[in-house]
Amino acid sequence: MSSFPWLTTAVFLPVVGALVLVALPSGGGARGAVLPKQVALGFSLVTLVVVGYVAATFDVGGARYQFTETHDWIKVFGAHYALGVDGIGLTLVLMTAILTPVVILASWHDGDEGRWGTSAFFAWILALEGLSVCVFSATDVFLFYVVFEATLIPVYFLIGGFGGARRSAAAVKFLIYNLLGGLLMLASVVGLYVVSARSSAGPTYLLSELSQVSMDRDVARWLFVGFFVAFAIKAPMVPVHTWLPDAAEEGTSGTSVMLVSILDKIGTFGMIRFCLQLFPEASRWATPVVLTLAVVSILWGALAAIGQDSIPRLIAYTSVSHFGFIVLGVFVLNSYGQSGSTLYMFNHGMSTAALFLVAGYLVRRRGSVLISDYGGVEKVAPVLAALFLVAGLSSLSLPGLSPFVSEFLVLLGAFAHAWWWGVAGVLGIVLAALYILLMYQRTMTGPTVPGVAALKDLNVREVVAIVPLVVLIVGLGFFPKPLTAIIDPAVHDTLTQIHATDPAPAVPAAAQQEGSP
């Protein structure tokens, strides 16, 4: 493997792009100017190429963490600038790199009416991409924490500067909720310093060294709680989820995609990377409570989604429900659940992005987010309706589309852990069918409502933005192997590290007798 810092390049390329956008002459920053959008798209596509190279040359049978870079940063704190990807991190980095150009292309005109110019909008999106890649590839807890908090700033300005009428309040709510979670995590990060400083390794924040440090059982449990609450707020899980519907409704559709598809994954990624790996005993201890909360999230999110009249809020609640599935898969502590939830994170990113973006096209045309203002759109804009249907079906995990594979694995893992979790999870699927199909029926089918009659169908740019998502959803639905090939070894390593084993499959006695010679 060459020693070229590919991951640092993937992190800093979008950030440099953001700075370039800000520095563009004011003619380029005027509302509606095309140059900043092209520059932004260019930077995001180059980042995609870099990440694609990393993914293509990732050695499936090789070391756990690859493309590693480790440098001392603050010796006194034990903090390092350390990056590295394993299968799980690589999946999420890839998802980020794929989604950003899609979002930029779909949000071509969204930055024009904001408080600041177009350049600012795309600059914040690129900055968010760079920081997200850094979060997913950080192998040092201090670096992770710093970038975890740093991601709040672009999203805050994206929601607050560009979006609906109540965007200011939504942005502040988002910021305070996540800051609170971040500060609780700070207490745990500080505690980790003290624990590691007292051990023979000296103060350190490198994951590889921290996971070797032995901790007192109660101390580990408290530290786990600090991390877990922060990640639960991020995910979001019930009962700390109320910031998401407001933020998703008030932000532009592109902002909501970045928020839900990328930023929220930091929460569940953190659960796998930090909660499980650093505090395995505490994770096991907390499993009953966490699984209960996960199931509550699944059902609550689905029920709330069914009752929504506002499309973005509905999609936000479906996310709460989906994240319940992801957390369920993580904390059942077997390989089906973990592989399923990692794959779920990628697939959910794609399908929710498609949902938000197509809904965004619809809302932009009609000017209203309410389902009751629509009806019979498929007669007027069939392409839009078709893409909406595909996105919706992927969200309810139709077999043949990629989310089905991941949902199936998660439910399999849940059943393997204990049957009642699986039953609760399956209920979620039924409710998913309800919320998606009801929404589709009310908005797309039926007689064309007067406000909808003049709607134009999607133009080429808008279709081109969604096509990669659809291709991935359908392609990975039939052939998930490229992703599972990189995910499975990482999951296996994680579970080995925390001494969790899969339950042995139960084979019926009759089959055993028949099978034996």
Add this chain to the structure above:
Amino acid sequence: MTGLTGLTGTTGTTVLAAAFQKPTIDYGLLSPLLIVLGTALLGVLVEAFVARRARYLTQTVLSVVGIIAALVATVLVAAHLDPVGTSAGRGKVAVGGAIAVDGPTVFIWGTILALSLISVLLFAERTLEGGITAFAGQAAALPGTSAEREASTQGLEHTEVFPLMMFSIGGMLLFPSANDLVTMFVGLEVLSLPLYLLCGLARRRRLLSQEAALKYFMLGAFSSGFFLYGVALTYGFAGSMNFADIAEAVSGRLGAQPLLLAGIALLAVGMLFKVSAAPFHAWTPDVYQGAPTSVTAFMAACTKVAAFGALLRLFYVAFGAARWDWSVMIGIVAVITMLVGCILAITQSDIKRMLAYSSISHAGFILVGFVGLHQVGSFAGTELSSVQSVLFYLVTYGFMTVGAFAVVTVVRDAGGEATHLSRWAGLGKESPVVAGVFAFFLLSMAGIPLTSGFAGKWAVFTSAVSGGAWPLVVVAVVLSAVAAFFYARVIVLMFFSEPVGEGPVVMNPSLLTTIVIAVGLAVTVVLGVYPGPVLDLAANAGQFIR
């Protein structure tokens, strides 16, 4: 001087048993202090003898040169500190035991002088008031009278503020380095009296300014009285004013000693007043609001650094052996201070008052680090020590505070500085650069990572947890979240609200204020991303000597 053997007239028995020992005054070690006091005295002479027109320039140049010379002297002193025995401390107790020049002392001296240097630049700013300083033209003229109008028309300036500031800096250098109680009291008074005066010298809103000065003076005099009473009781207990002797008496005590405990409590009252810890914080919002903003910046930064240095020395060196007696009390004070600072700031409608309450909350955070008392070498690992973390926090806090107040001076309307929060609405549109810089300072105060405020908070929290004060850290973390709310509110106001009426105007200041803001910003950024060197410097300071 020889002994008084001459009295007996013979070489037989002498009257005095011992010859008078001339105390060694290590002028070299004290050179920063002497340079600053010398500059102050020269400033007074300038006021007496230099023509009025030339005074401003002379005083400014003199002050800046004096502080730079003192800074250079501090560096030289720091480079030549000798280790004391086998302990981790380096330095020397000078002037017959009255002043201790050790590692923490020179670190604090360096911090105070660096902060004073940028504060002097703020004092010297003339562009914002249209060619004249922000200090009253003739302080003795009653507000609203013809004398005041005449002074204003004639363009009079009180350039005495510069030597006053230098005297105050001298006191600030003496206060944390004092090794006995009387010297400490002298340092306290020398630093406070000029500040009382400076607070009353605003050019605009003079009544508010004079009220602030009077409040500061009355409450300060009271707290000095408490301090002095504490000195008396402690002397009564220990039989000596010297910290080393007090420490011996404290560690050798048997049973409860009400005299000592009362002495500690009263001394604590005096010190906690100076650092604006609750419940002795009531003066802070009024004084910070009424004083001229450049004086507020100077006070908020330098007084706290000096006072915390003195607090550390007094409690760690003199009363270190009694720490189980005072740490609970200080812990409770820390919690109340953080509560008061974070919660009351939410209701403020004036930016200077809000920054004052934010200062109070920072004092609470520093007290958290102070309570988690442990020194280098008291544990096997390589954890941060309390002294190191508090010194580092003081550096980060000082620079971001001076920077923030410097930004406050440039946001103005027709009546001078626009300090009401409603006047700051829409500042992001009017001047994105200024609003962005101020937002960055606010984020640093809130403790967002990649800013110096975060590094400081992190250092203080880790040393507190290492010292066993983890409940305080949990409270501090929760209250930081509360504090983040009012910082975010100002950012929302600047960037996401429409201007009220005409909106604020950002005046272009001269190079002086621009330098101050730039330095504050640079330090906040650099210490956020790369705090290692300064942390190592604080660690090198080592322990207090006795």
